[in-house]
Amino acid sequence: MVVELDKKTGKYMFAGKIYKDEKYSKAYVSRIYFFLNKLYKFGVTSEYIQSNSMTYVKRDLRLNERKEEMTIWQQYDFDLFIEEVDEQMMKCFYSVLFYMGLRRGETMVLQWKDIDFRKQTIDINKTYRYKEKDPNKWLTPPKTNNSYRTITMPNTLSKMLREWFLECSKWDDFTKDKFVFGYYKPISPQTVQRRFDDAYNKAKEKDDGLPKIRIHDFRHSHASFLINNMAGAGFSGFDIAKRLGDTVETLHNTYAHWFDTKDKSIVDMMNKLL
Known part of the structure; x- marks a missing residue:
């Protein structure tokens, strides 16, 4: 599974799908992000993959979210x-x-x-x-x-x-x-x-x-x-x-x-x- 940039929408795709994180809570999105980031880092360290695709994922900080x-x-x-x-x-x-x-x-x-x-x-x-x-x-x-x-x-x-x-x-x-x-x-x-x-x-x-x-x-x-x-x-x-x-x-x-x-x-x- 890789994270890719969809050139038409400018959004990132995971496993071929575009995910909009605004439908989920900020805390929930953060947990998923950090889990996947840790998983990809392990993959790189263990030489299963060459790079950590999560470094390309940009999260919405939602600074105005109450x-x-x-x-x-x-x-x-x-x-x-x-x-x-x-x-x-x-x-x-x-x-x-x-x-x-x-x-x-x-x-x-x-x-x-x-x-x-x-x-x-x-x-x-x-x-x-x-x-x-x-x-x-x-x-x-x-x-x-x-x-x-x-x-x-x-x-x-x-x-x-x-x-x-x-x-x-x-x-x-x-x-x-x-x-x-x-x-x-x-x-x-x-x-x-x-x-x-x-x-x-x-x-x-x-x-x-x-x-x-x-x-x-x-x-x-x-x-x-x-x-x-x-x-x-x-x-x-x-x-x-x-x-x-x-x-x-x-x-x-x-x-x-x-x-x-x-x-x-x-x-x-x-x-x-x-």
């Missing part, structure tokens, strides 16, 4: 969902996502030695490479240098994890090197998604208004909660970025709409006082 609004859960939504999670370990897993804002990969590879119950902190120092088949390559450094962080747990989560720790510590070969979620090896992303879907469907039957979120939206839900409460609690966007393992710039770019809302609240306060 991002879809994030779907998040409030505390009520999470309570409705977590009530339907049967397993103690999975209750803890989703609670870490919601109350700590950790990335899925960071949560999957937590070990008991990363949790300090005396200080009520979690140390994030690694993540999980989802698509790597070699178990020796599952654990990798965090996404960025900012992702290395030690953050504090709320009392509710600390109590929940301590109970799970006491349960795990009863097992014969227990050590603090064991994974919090999965024990001998990290829990799989497929299991995380399957258990989520099962509990969500049950919760949806009780409240049809419960929005469907992605696993990563637990992190967005946590960020939303912090942003909407930062003024009254006395912490800043910098503090939120440190907790999430992001830069302030990334935080503002990702959650610009919510920060705009807070900016309006600040002006309303100023108008009353000035």
Whole structure:
């Protein structure tokens, strides 16, 4: 299969067909592009083909495309969902996502030695490479240098994890090197998604208004909660970025709409006082 330029239309053809990427989301097109680019690079390196045809493909950057609004859960939504999670370990897993804002990969590879119950902190120092088949390559450094962080747990989560720790510590070969979620090896992303879907469907039957979120939206839900409460609690966007393992710039770019809302609240306060 090759990518060719159609001289009549000026568009690029793949396998003899012209594809218009505007009918698909920018994220979806990017995933396909990077996958094919990696595939062609492998072909060149392995000397199956002579050149990488993807170097000729020009993508529409769609600079004016509006991002879809994030779907998040409030505390009520999470309570409705977590009530339907049967397993103690999975209750803890989703609670870490919601109350700590950790990335899925960071949560999957937590070990008991990363949790300090005396200080009520979690140390994030690694993540999980989802698509790597070699178990020796599952654990990798965090996404960025900012992702290395030690953050504090709320009392509710600390109590929940301590109970799970006491349960795990009863097992014969227990050590603090064991994974919090999965024990001998990290829990799989497929299991995380399957258990989520099962509990969500049950919760949806009780409240049809419960929005469907992605696993990563637990992190967005946590960020939303912090942003909407930062003024009254006395912490800043910098503090939120440190907790999430992001830069302030990334935080503002990702959650610009919510920060705009807070900016309006600040002006309303100023108008009353000035």
